[in-house]
Amino acid sequence: MSSQTPPKGILSAMFGMRCPSCRKSFVFKNRSIFPFSQTTALKETCEECGQKLISEKNNGAGMNYALTMVIFLLNIIWFVPLYKYFDPHKELHWYDSADQSVWWYLGTSTFVVVVMQPWLMRMSRMVYLYLYVGFGASEN
Ligand SMILES: [Zn+2]
Numbered sequence: 001m002s003s004q005t006p007p008k009g010i011l012s013a014m015f016g017m018r019c020p021s022c023r024k025s026f027v028f029k030n031r032s033i034f035p036f037s038q039t040t041a042l043k044e045t046c047e048e049c050g051q052k053l054i055s056e057k058n059n060g061a062g063m064n065y066a067l068t069m070v071i072f073l074l075n076i077i078w079f080v081p082l083y084k085y086f087d088p089h090k091e092l093h094w095y096d097s098a099d100q101s102v103w104w105y106l107g108t109s110t111f112v113v114v115v116m117q118p119w120l121m122r123m124s125r126m127v128y129l130y131l132y133v134g135f136g137a138s139e140n
Contacts, residue, residue, distance in 0.1 A: 021051035070124035
């Protein structure tokens with residue numbers, strides 16, 4: 001390793017989208033989410049430690065299924081606080097036409113998830129990388 005800075009914690013490294021092995025180098029080709037066609041494009045290997053980031057394990061046939069499940073779970077993380085915000089006293093009723101809060105909840109949830117989608121896709125890839133590549137894996 002060329003840098004002497006201590007490695008980040010696992011959560012800050014994962015949310016900072018750093019290499020799962022050394023937790024230093026940014027793993028995506030572009031810092032920005034644009035262009036959308038390159039949003040989830042990973043570098044071949046980590047620039048810092050040489051850890052292979054694209055492999056059969058994380059880019060194989062089951063990848064789409066796994067990413068879909070992770071995105072689904074990440075979306076739920078957004079839905080719960082929004083639900084709590086629109087329904088602080090647990091009075092939200094689907095059948096009450098006078099109470100429009102359920103539509104505000106559904107509309108806001110959909111809007112947030114659509115706007116957050118590029119970052120959710122990146123986070124799903126990060127979760128997957130962190131599940132399969134352990135810390136210090138490149139040193140083995
Ligand atoms: Zn690395």
